[in-house]
């Protein structure tokens with residue numbers, strides 16, 4: 001199993017990061033994508049990757065979360081330098097969050113388009129966060145064209161939105177939210193994503209799945225989300241593991257040519 005989106009560089013893991021990675025390996029994970037959402041956490045994600053683990057493959061990403069898009073002028077130059085490194089496997093997390101609006105919407109869109117543009121130039125996938133902004137995100141991804149390979153992380157739309165992203169070639173990743181009793185529409189979406197576009201993630205330390213609610217989330221908890229994913233798709237956990245792992249390997253763990 002591969003956790004396709006985990007903030008294991010987050011300070012919330014500073015006291016037990018090594019132990020959390022060990023628990024992930026013991027739970028059967030083979031790889032984790034360590035996500036950075038600003039310069040500081042992108043450097044932390046890279047440090048986790050460089051630190052390595054005897055049983056886990058680790059990838060690292062660099063980008064600016066839409067919540068922080070107002071800081072783009074200060075953050076993007078350093079993030080660009082990070083994103084260019086061959087060790088950085090994807091651009092993001094970036095995207096649009098019109099639910100919280102922690103940054104002005106215009107600033108979010110400018111920053112999102114910037115990420116899509118540099119990802120195309122660097123031939124790296126884009127890690128996309130979308131909340132209450134599906135029409136705008138779809139518009140920007142459409143404009144970016146087929147060379148922008150996007151993963152819609154922690155998908156919270158229904159089947160209609162999922163279809164639109166799939167039509168644009170996006171991958172769709174499901175987090176612990178899939179397991180919440182209220183998430184019927186998300187489970188409907190999880191049913192229709194083809195095997196070759198499906199991913200699973202924890203988004204830890206946030207969003208613990210059912211069974212671990214109230215605890216800090218960590219990669220080992222992914223199994224509960226994978227079980228529900230298998231259930232709604234009428235398949236075995238092993239089948240979900242096989243296809244999501246294949247997709248995550250293809251997206252984040254390819255050896256990239258030097259830039």
Ligand SMILES: [Zn+2]
Nearest residue numbers: 005035093203
């Ligand atoms: Zn995230």
